[in-house]
Amino acid sequence: MSNLLPGRAIGTPYERLDGELKVRGTAPYAYEQPVQNPLYLHPVLSTIARGTVKRVESAAAEAVSGVFTVLTSETTPRLEDPSDRELAVLQDNSIGYRGQIVAAVLAETPEIAREAAAAVTVTYTEEPFSAQLRADGPELYAPEELNAGTPTDSSEGDVDTAFATAALKVEQTYSTPAEHNNPLEPHATVAQWDGSVLTLWDSTQGVHAVKGTLAQVLGLEEEQVHVIAPHVGGGFGSKGMPHVHVVMAALAAQVTGGRPVKFPVTRRQMYTLTSHRTPTLQRIRLGAADDGRLTAMSLDIVEHTSRIKEFAEQTPAPFRMMYASPNRSTTTRVAPLDIPVPSWMRAPGECPGMFGPEVAMDELAAAAGLDPIELRRRNEPGVDPETGNPWSSRHLLECFDLGAECFGWDRRVTRPRSVQEDGWLVGLGTASAVYPFMRQPANTARIRYEQDGIYSVQIGAADIGTGAWTALTQIAADALEAPIDRIRLGIGDTKFPAASVAGGSSGTASWGGTIIAAARAFRADHGEHPSPGAQTEARAPQDPEAENLALYSFGAHFAEVRISADTGEIRVARMLGVFSAGRIINPRTARSQFLGGMTMGLGMALHEQSVLDPRFGIFVNHDLAEYHIPTNADVLDMEALWIEDRDEHAGPLGARGIGEIGIVGSAAAIANAAYNASGIRVRDLPLTPDKFLT
């Protein structure tokens, strides 16, 4: 297929087109959009994990000067469709998790709203609850399917027999903790209802997704919901679908006589209201012949969900396609707990799902006496083991080879705990990365010729820090064969045509592919010399050929870890990621995104865990002082490289997406390096200092 769009602007490391606004701080985020005479909403959150609200005493709050009203389940407008219990806010008295909205104050200032919320008294009827994930929990069940339509279980061959007779065996349980996305811009919604149109200025990864969901739950026509989000301060999945605060703001806006309602979710409220990543327990068996070739591999996952709404992460997905073995099986069971609703966090499935397996591969390499890269070389599958489909572009080993050379992998001492410098144990580790190519069909782009060579290119996409403003402008310029400064891009608004969510690393390929299709249609309609006002809309192109191929991006992580022999303090001195992700649209912003994923992976490895107290059902470390994300001083020598790779099967762009692969496998590489440094195999994230004290 030679359908690839030739690149001129594509491939050029332009600075971010929205960059000047960002460095001045004048790019308006959701809360900052100018509205007239707003009311401020502050919610009251439940202090029990399960039961019912008996009574809400709001007289003291309503007596505070400047309070507009206190909304309870008795005074809040009804939803048309309350079936999604995460979104059915104040529709009844039931409590599904601690930290759920049980009342909301509307007031003239944020200070008054907060004071009045504290003055609301709520009494409850408590019921027994469960907030502890256990591998042998009594309520574990098999979901019908996992996130993204992934099958729950898989099986091929006879793992038990093959494992029993394998020459080399690894049988271990690994775990990853609950995590919170924590985008730096807290979730926020400003809602205004004028009696016929609901306008939402929302911090979201997809304006059209918010429009669709809100129209459905509120019983409005989609044309009655207008969502605006030109700039979004990060999301990492938690802004991928609307959470309860968006519905709360929209309902509140129905009682204010047209005044807008501002609902800035506080950092602490985000720990219950706006989703998190499930913890995972991963029981793994790897069986191999003497030469390291896998004969049996199984992965049994246990994770949690909320009793009020199922989210079952596709944690086993990468294990199924990563390496060849004749006997393979996976299972996933979830525990319904009385806790906040989990959802997407950067690379759901692949990110936790590559931790245990990639550490297990390191353990198998040690058992086989093989270099970890050589072990992966020997288990490289010729086709996708799960489907039998040929790979469109699998360059995993090239990533390892380039990375090994650049990182100085030959300096690694195989025997662990062999290198000590100034009281620091030093080790090197590596792990694979993978992420599937996703292209979303629900996209339409509009192109209009203005004048003076200027084209408007419009699609309701989102830039959450990915660089979409810049990358899509580059793509449009090449698609229209126009100079980049002649492109007027419009994104982040439902007045532009439907677009899929900025998620699944699918944005650039999905939106960009649709822009290319629209540009080709525009030229077919209007030629090379269009009249001002000439306009064409086109939908995302079909690509039936890709259905019979396995399209994935791959990568290799390398880490050098230093551990204090005395205190267990652990530092990642060096980190290198090498990726094969298809065509790179903008090398400057792409490098940043790879590094960003790796930095979040460093946080996953060393710091991040949301601690759920089973006695109360609450995430106790619910702010940035106690939930530690990497700081500047945590990130030392870190670099990202990529190999030349234009995937001719990944649509006309040849790009497979880069938003998530940087985090996948990075924590495993660090854990493997920590083993090489210390001789201590830590199988439970994060790698805190206490785990290295002997």
Added chain:
Amino acid sequence: MDSEITLQVDGSERTLTVDTRTTVLDALRDRLGVTSPKKGCDHGQCGACTVLLDGRRANSCLTLAVAHDGAEVITAEGLADVVPDGHLHPVQQAFLEQDGFQCGYCTPGQICSAAGMIEEAAAGHPSTATDPAAEGGISLTDDEIRERMSGNLCRCGAYVNIVAAVHQAAETAASLRKGLPDPAEAAVPDSPTAASMPAHPEDRP
């Protein structure tokens, strides 16, 4: 209880009424509509609200507006005003060229923090990364920059590029201090300027 105060915000005198519980950050954002400083945590944990308060970097969410009647506040938006002809401040230019941000939400705080810390280091203020035995001025090594910028969290993970940007800006500041020309050069000369990217496409010329 309300109080009337006056602040010098980015060079303009602004008189406003605040609740005594209003922080400097909320006074700027909610009362004055100056939204360049961001609210990331409201607890002094993330640094997104960093401004230069009477010339020193400060978490504006941690201090009450009534305690700063008459104070001078410089935000990232106002930082550019010290440069003639509407150009960006050297720290802002460096963040742009080094791609020292992704979503941009922590960025105004990072930039105010960087501008403040370059001056602090030039004035000889040590950090925990400073070698007490070293003589002469403070050398802004990678470790010094990382330490001094660690009060500003970036969830997108732009730290590698932030360190590069602070290096570039510190070199510019040192050159300007000595009366030398700005050493910074545009990394991509034909890059379209951000001036062609208004807040909303409808606002475009």
